[in-house]
Amino acid sequence: MTETVLGPVWEARADLIVVGTGVAGLTAALRARELGLRVLVVTKASGDDGNTRYAQGGVAVVLPQEHDPGDTVQAHIADTLVAGAGLCDEAAVAAIISDGPEAVQRLRSLGAMFDAKGDGTLERTREGGHSAFRVVHAGGDATGAEVERALLKATVDGRVPLLENHVAVDAIRTPLGAVCGLLVLDGNGVPGVLGAPAVLLATGGLGQMYQATSNPAVATGDGLALALRAGAVAADVEFVQFHPTVLYTGRGARGRCPLVTEAVRGEGAILVDATGARVMQGVHPLEDLAPRDVVAAAITRHMALEPGGVDDHVFLDATSLHDMATRFPTVYAACVAAGVNPAVDPIPVAPAAHFACGGVVSTVDGRTGVTGLYAAGEVARTGLHGANRLASNSLLEGLVCGTRAAEAIVTDLAVGLLAEPRNGVDPVLPVAPVADRDLLQRVMSRYAAIGRDAEGLAVVGSVLDVSTVDRVLDTRELVEDAALTMAARALIAAAAERTESRGCHVRTDFPERSDAWRRSQVVRLTPTGQPVLADPVLTEGVA
Template structure:
């Protein structure tokens, strides 16, 4: 079945233009790290963020950041745990870079001002999470690690706000990656409400770094913030860049269950709670994880999530329980203050109550395909953080590796970009009109997209469910490409942030569903009920791109292949 997608969004005419050497999109750990390092190495950096600087996914990270910081630990052991979690699909060289460079990058965060929790003798306190065989998770504020890292990076950025070499543009939604002659040369932006420029404009640059975060709002229930609408992946697809591993979606096992009709961002009950000894029981009070995996509640997340779904089906329940009562009120409040406050808002006391939980979308292991220094298949376009696919995570992310990945690879991107800018390899070119269909969807289509994604490429996938999702999404897209006269690139139609986000959600959901349909096996974050076992025939990745005519092309690339 041929699948058509837009190659650009329908927008008003560009009303303003700005220019920088490098444009960084996103203000999580990856975007902030890249922008701060680039500021010292290229003449001018423009940092663009969708709302305000601290609104990204980083600030919601409770679990921590993983690195081999303890004397008894080693990068080799961290590498082994990561490869096991990735179920055969990790890029070993990328993982080696992550675990080898990671400790130094974390110590640089400390030097920058990040305050991690300490032991009585002053060392960084380390804990353990699912899939790790060593205590190597650094935390801040108990369960507020992401917020503290974000605070430190933003403070460093605020300290150089007056530097003419860097500009921060808030409340700006990136629409499309601009291209010319097969390379990226900037982005189009819509400044929302409180921004310093009005309406749609263009930011031109020698290089573009996308660090736009996750895809959570593709699904009905997610731990991701409401801004996580897959903007970077969708824009990269429209520009013709390759994406990979889209089918590997991590559903966090323990998300507070708020009822069948709950939508949007749901409160996360960190894996660290299980790391401290909380147990999973079904609605009959029966503990079930010891019979599933040798690490019981600390098994990799995909194992725990699938076990919960199976137990829910066996008991006819819509959730299970997390039992943390034996940890005690004082310990829980000291170790997990953020979670305690979130639970209190829903009238749960973990010292007294069983906590109802169920899996919800949490992290996306796939994204814009990049190499060891963050370069995408589209020259001049880089990607870092959750919107990228470095190969580090393979089929399933090891707990707390995500913050480290954003940190390490943003650092690598900054070094590569600055070297290429200095050598003159990256030059500024004028954007050209891109051929292919122009797209727009009404905001009212969002709930239908989320329903299709949740019941198609959700936790448990089947051929029938994926085919229905494909058809439902195709019916929506039949009205998406806007029919415009040849040579025209923009259209005066009703559009705005909600419509553009909806189009991005549709693009990502469609490409994700295609990959999930093609992979006929179960591996990591991809569970096919009709193909419940892993297959040697699928040791490789599915790589997709949108061709100039708007057709979604997907190929299978065996491990080790460079085709």
């Protein structure tokens, strides 16, 4: 990869730069500010733009004195490990789930209002893979909107500076490779430099890699690409969770599709095909509440194979739910807008790209392998999700790991571990391979979604090889397209190598799970900027 030397137009300094205004970024910024750091938050869009705002189901947590009889933190940990299909890091799971009650309490003390019963205790629902009703929610099915609202308000009230419409392009590093700042572009493409001994990536997911996704436009994998370019490694990138049920709005639908939260099934709705036959009967003991990977794969198989399938969608029969409009107002409104009355019509649904289980290899305290670079939230791979995320564990991860990352940064600063921003080498605009986004989304959806095989993955590789062009990353769109290109290449490298089916990774040519593959794969960049699998010695380190 070559680079273009740049004269930045403006510069700013802080102790910590947080990239991203979702649950992870704002939680970290608020905690760091509370601990006395000068924090600057950057986002490429407006403050509330990100996956967090769209979260529906809720936050999975076992609260003291407010849980199902017999439910425990241990049971939540056990459910997470089962969903993760053998690839979770057990210590990370235990640490994050155990910190959950305190993290939710902290969020409530910042002003987030969860749905409560008459006696003041929180309402709880159940989602796929959970053995108990332990998902707390807000506004019925508008949990993410309430989390985002509360965190943004606290950020503004606490006068934490927030720079909107600035896209993070690349890390600035010292000659020894420590991160000590960030190169950004404003909405007009004017470059600026943000100097800080610590940069926290909280840039969210990469659902825009596929044609149909529940993720908004900002979810383009930028943080993953930036971290790889800065020398960090990624893992578990082949595991992209497809939500089993987004609202099907017609053949060839593109961009963000409205989600039909799993909690609708938690409260009694069932998946059926065009003949009314149940999709999940006999597939899994939990039937319609089986883990997401199981449900999404079953729907995909049903659409492809079953005589009652209608090729590209099935139906969610929620006609037995009496309070759909009040309990699930977001879903209800989306259905009505699409001409579906859930009280009488089965809701047409299909799977869509939803959540990146893998990402930048980070500890639960946000530390990556690169000094000064931290990651938290969906961009990070802490080992919580393994091969498949348990529903409603990600807001929790953002809350817990955002807090812990801020605390780790304070510690690292105090012990003098981090670099001086003035030691950063001159900023440069990177040049990177960029594929046409529409083409990339089409080939990824066709060959690298649910149901992959060696031949299809090779097709994606060839198409990307012949269609990418090296470009200077001098606009937000190019930064995003380059990130999607790098993320897609990393994903197909890992997916092609993993000759088994596990969690969200379903190989039609290797349909069984293999014990030999009970390990994570690590991706790093070559000196020329190609994502490649790291050697097995490194791989063992994160499994």
